[in-house]
Amino acid sequence: MASKTPRVPVALAAGPSRSAIVRVGRPLRLLWRVLRSNPLSLVGFVLVVLIVVATALVYLAPAVIGVHYPLNQPSNALGQPPSWAHPFGTDPIGIDIYSNVMAALPVDLSIAFAIAVFALVFGGLLGLVAGFWDTRRTLGGAVSVVILRITDVFLAFPSLILALAIAVSLGRGVPQVIIAVMLTWWPYYTRLVRGEVLSVKHRQYVTAARVAGVSETRILFRHVVRNVIEPVVVYFTMDIGTVIVTFSTVVFVIPNVISFPSTNTSEWGVMIQNYQDSFSALPWTVLAPGLAIFLTVLSFSLLGDGLRDVLDPRTRRAMLETRRLEPAAPVEKAEEAESAGPAAPVPGTVPDVTGPS
Amino acid sequence: MGRSPLDLALFVGKRLLQLIPVLFGIIVLTFVFTHIAASNPCAIWFPKNAVGPREACEASFAQPLYHQFYVYFVNLLSGNWGASVSGTQVLPVIALATPETIELVLAALFLMIVIGIPLGVLAAQSNGRLVDHLVRVFYLSGWATPTYLGAVVAVIFLGPFLGLPTRGDFTTPPPFAQPTHMSVLDALLAGNLPWTLNAVEHLILPASVLAFLNLGIATRMTRSSMLSVLPLDYVKTARMKGLAEGWVLYKHALRNALITTTTVLGVTAGGLLSGTVVVEEVFAWPGIGSYAYAAITEYNFDGAIAVVIVYAVGVVIANLIADILYGVLDPKVEWR
Numbered sequence: 180m181a182s183k184t185p186r187v188p189v190a191l192a193a194g195p196s197r198s199a200i201v202r203v204g205r206p207l208r209l210l211w212r213v214l215r216s217n218p219l220s221l222v223g224f225v226l227v228v229l230i231v232v233a234t235a236l237v238y239l240a241p242a243v244i245g246v247h248y249p250l251n252q253p254s255n256a257l258g259q260p261p262s263w264a265h266p267f268g269t270d271p272i273g274i275d276i277y278s279n280v281m282a283a284l285p286v287d288l289s290i291a292f293a294i295a296v297f298a299l300v301f302g303g304l305l306g307l308v309a310g311f312w313d314t315r316r317t318l319g320g321a322v323s324v325v326i327l328r329i330t331d332v333f334l335a336f337p338s339l340i341l342a343l344a345i346a347v348s349l350g351r352g353v354p355q356v357i358i359a360v361m362l363t364w365w366p367y368y369t370r371l372v373r374g375e376v377l378s379v380k381h382r383q384y385v386t387a388a389r390v391a392g393v394s395e396t397r398i399l400f401r402h403v404v405r406n407v408i409e410p411v412v413v414y415f416t417m418d419i420g421t422v423i424v425t426f427s428t429v430v431f432v433i434p435n436v437i438s439f440p441s442t443n444t445s446e447w448g449v450m451i452q453n454y455q456d457s458f459s460a461l462p463w464t465v466l467a468p469g470l471a472i473f474l475t476v477l478s479f480s481l482l483g484d485g486l487r488d489v490l491d492p493r494t495r496r497a498m499l500e501t502r503r504l505e506p507a508a509p510v511e512k513a514e515e516a517e518s519a520g521p522a523a524p525v526p527g528t529v530p531d532v533t534g535p536s
Numbered sequence: 537m538g539r540s541p542l543d544l545a546l547f548v549g550k551r552l553l554q555l556i557p558v559l560f561g562i563i564v565l566t567f568v569f570t571h572i573a574a575s576n577p578c579a580i581w582f583p584k585n586a587v588g589p590r591e592a593c594e595a596s597f598a599q600p601l602y603h604q605f606y607v608y609f610v611n612l613l614s615g616n617w618g619a620s621v622s623g624t625q626v627l628p629v630i631a632l633a634t635p636e637t638i639e640l641v642l643a644a645l646f647l648m649i650v651i652g653i654p655l656g657v658l659a660a661q662s663n664g665r666l667v668d669h670l671v672r673v674f675y676l677s678g679w680a681t682p683t684y685l686g687a688v689v690a691v692i693f694l695g696p697f698l699g700l701p702t703r704g705d706f707t708t709p710p711p712f713a714q715p716t717h718m719s720v721l722d723a724l725l726a727g728n729l730p731w732t733l734n735a736v737e738h739l740i741l742p743a744s745v746l747a748f749l750n751l752g753i754a755t756r757m758t759r760s761s762m763l764s765v766l767p768l769d770y771v772k773t774a775r776m777k778g779l780a781e782g783w784v785l786y787k788h789a790l791r792n793a794l795i796t797t798t799t800v801l802g803v804t805a806g807g808l809l810s811g812t813v814v815v816e817e818v819f820a821w822p823g824i825g826s827y828a829y830a831a832i833t834e835y836n837f838d839g840a841i842a843v844v845i846v847y848a849v850g851v852v853i854a855n856l857i858a859d860i861l862y863g864v865l866d867p868k869v870e871w872r
Contacts, residue, residue: 219669332561335855336848339810340828341569344844347832348570362569424682431684432813434833451684458688469685476680484676484756 212489223481230478234285246281249443250274258461267467271457276450276467283445283468287475290353290446291422294360299415302365305330306372307407311380311399326369333366342429353446356429360422371414375407382406417483420476427451427472447472543871547863551856562848563612567605570841571597612845618838620831626842630824632717634846636705637823639718640816641808643743644750648804652751653797656758657785663763671759675752683749683811687818690745701738703820706731742819749815750807754800761793798861805854809847 214221236244245266254273261268267276309326312319333341338360345359379385380403388398427448434452447468454464596604611617617627652675659671678686695702705719712726719735765771766789774784816825824843831839863869 216664219672328557328561331558332565335558335562335852336565336844337806337810337851339813340844340847343813343828343832344566344840345569347837347840420680424680428683428810428814431682432829432832448682451682455684455688459692462692465685465688469682472682473677473680473685477676480676480679481672484672488760 210486214485217485217488219481220485223478223483223485226474226478227482230284230288230475233281234288237281238285241282244281246278247275248278248282250279250282250445251443258457260461261463268461268463270454270461270464276464279445279450280447280467280471282443283447283450283471284475286444286446287423287426287472288419290357290426291419294357294364294422294426295415295418297361298364298368298418299411302368303372303411305365306369307376307399307404309369310373310376311395311403313377327373330366330369333363334370336363338363339425339428342425343432346429346433351433353430356426356433360426360429364422367418368411368414372407372411375410376403379403379406413483413486416486417480420479420483423447423472423476423479539867539871544864547871548860551859555852555856558852559849562845562852563609564605566841566844566848567608570837571601571604571608617842620834620836620839626836626839629827629839630842630846633822633824633827635717636719636821637809637812637816637825639720640739640742640746640812640821640823640825641805643739644746644808644811645801645804647743647747648751648754648800651747652754653758653790653794655751656755656797657762657790659755659759660762660766661785668759671755675755678748678750679752681749683814684818686745686749687742687815690741691818695741698741700741702741703738705735705738705822707734707738742815742821745819746808746811746815749811750804753804753807754797757797757800757803758790758793761796762789765789765793795862795866798865799858801861802851802855802858805851809850 210224214224233244237246241248251274254269254275256265256269257273258271259265259269259273265275265277267280269275305326308319309323309330313323314320341363342356342359345362346356349355349359385398385402388402389395393401427446430446430448431452450468451465454461454468458465596607599607615627617625617630619625655671655675659668662668691702694700701707710723710726710728710731712722712728712731714722715725716722720732720739723732723735762785771784771789774788775781779788812821812823812825813828814825815821816823817829820826824846827839828843828847830836831843863871
């Protein structure tokens with residue numbers, strides 16, 4: 180199989196400049212392959228690009244796309260249905276819903292990225308350690324066991340429920356909710372990364388590097404991490420949407436996270452909570468932020484779900500047969516993401532993988 | 537081969553034993569996050585109107601942490617799960633509410649299986665074509681829908697449109713005893729058909745919403761394991777024998793694909809249980825989801841903590857069942 184000669188030996192042979200090209204080129208080629216083969220992923224990709232552009236516009240030039248500050252400006256247009264002047268209508272005291280929904284876009288996206296990136300880095304590092312140094316009767320082995328046991332306990336909690344409990348005990352506020360979700364989010368990455376590392380670390384190129392006298396840390400970061408990163412990034416893409424939904428639900432359930440509309444910031448979950456009582460009279464006040472969440476999450480999910488098909492060996496094979504794609508190199512290990520549950524049947528370890536996994 | 541009944545007993549027993557440290561860990565973690573996360577939890581837990589409990593609370597927090605945990609743990613084991621600010625005991629309420637939630641979750645799981653798995657088969661069958669894309673959009677839509685929006689749209693638009701009730705588990709309190717606190721089961725036990733229908737009607741919408749929100753996992757897993765099974769020789773053989781395509785798909789291919797899909801049970805437990813918090817609240821379903829929502833909004837911290845533990849235990853049990861089921865269904869798993 181072509182995949183038995185991954186990029187690392189090439190990189191070793193050809194020096195840093197070549198490896199840098201390979202590093203950037205590979206994910207891009209993967210992305211292009213998926214987009215070409217799956218129209219829905221293309222739709223998702225276009226939507227994500229649009230969302231990013233809209234976010235930049237809200238941040239840099241709000242007036243261009245009709246976002247008017249201050250957001251909590253009452254007007255005479257009380258409870259208006261959507262119109263040209265107010266695309267998403269107005270609330271009972273005449274506040275423009277469109278401006279609030281759009282202004283929340285950068286807020287929600289950056290919150291979601293902050294949470295997911297923290298989970299990726301923290302959980303991912305723990306997963307690297309637990310996967311790479313898991314030899315029994317060594318210090319690393321002991322550390323790995325501790326990490327895995329703690330991760331197991333975290334995975335037993337539905338993340339929304341644990342986030343709610345933590346947010347409640349931390350006190351009410353957006354930073355507290357962010358911390359609460361962060362604290363519950365990392366175990367999925369630990370689990371995913373550990374599984375990937377376990378499947379990579381006995382490959383021949385790792386053994387070759389070890390025989391050549393490369394230090395363990397260097398093997399980990401140069402040879403293992405690079406071959407693990409692809410499925411993790413795919414999971415991350417999907418995860419952004421999941422974080423947005425969970426965060427908004429936590430904010431929705433916990434009352435008075437921020438008094439709204441109070442400042443010049445806005446958040447979708449807070450909007451939904453704030454307007455829930457006026458849903459039957461003025462449905463657009465809830466539908467607009469709700470559909471904003473829906474569209475954002477759907478965009479990231481469409482992109483991520485298509486990417487996953489390429490990484491999952493089971494679906495990839497079917498794709499190859501119907502579409503005659505070139506095989507992607509390090510993919511046969513990605514099975515862990517889906518079938519890890521039965522492979523390691525320890526109670527409480529099957530994650531409620533927070534995505535259609 | 538290690539698949540005798542005795543081996544099965546060992547297999548199940550080992551998994552039950554493995555539960556103990558996980559359950560202990562759950563209690564420790566819940567304790568840690570609720571007791572040392574906040575600088576002065578009493579001020580948050582008992583805001584203004586509860587001077588007595590607040591003083592008691594502050595006295596208990598003056599104790600060293602290990603002592604606090606000891607008290608907390610012993611109370612938990614002895615059935616004293618605390619009380620709300622107004623003095624209602626937590627454990628009896630949760631004990632009555634939990635079966636209601638189990639009923640709702642099981643109903644949602646049933647719908648997920650009945651709808652999600654055939655959709656997965658359909659998607660695999662038309663891999664890369666229109667139906668596959670439509671199925672994908674459908675399950676990702678469920679995934680992307682904020683729980684509250686899905687529930688409230690069902691209550692306000694779908695309920696009246698379909699003529700289905702959207703509040704509680706019965707229209708009026710039923711005239712018979714409710715020993716199990718699962719509405720459909722109670723009505724069946726009472727042998728009362730109209731009330732059973734009434735209970736089922738009340739169950740349909742909340743269960744459908746919960747199922748729709750979590751459908752993606754079942755469909756996606758079925759699809760990908762079907763795709764891995766369809767090219768195998770035994771499926772080709774079945775086709776060559778001239779069997780009807782539906783028979784090949786459902787009787788031959790799906791049977792093997794489903795073994796992997798049983799893990800869905802464990803994987804979705806967390807999603808389904810999380811969903812109950814908002815769905816039950818919106819549908820006024822008298823389960824622990826509504827209770828959790830109320831506990832959080834009413835500063836009932838003993839209640840909120842207890843609910844977290846109950847939910848985690850629920851996930852652990854679902855995973856246990858999934859593990860055992862997988863072990864039983866997959867002949868390659870040795871029961872030892």
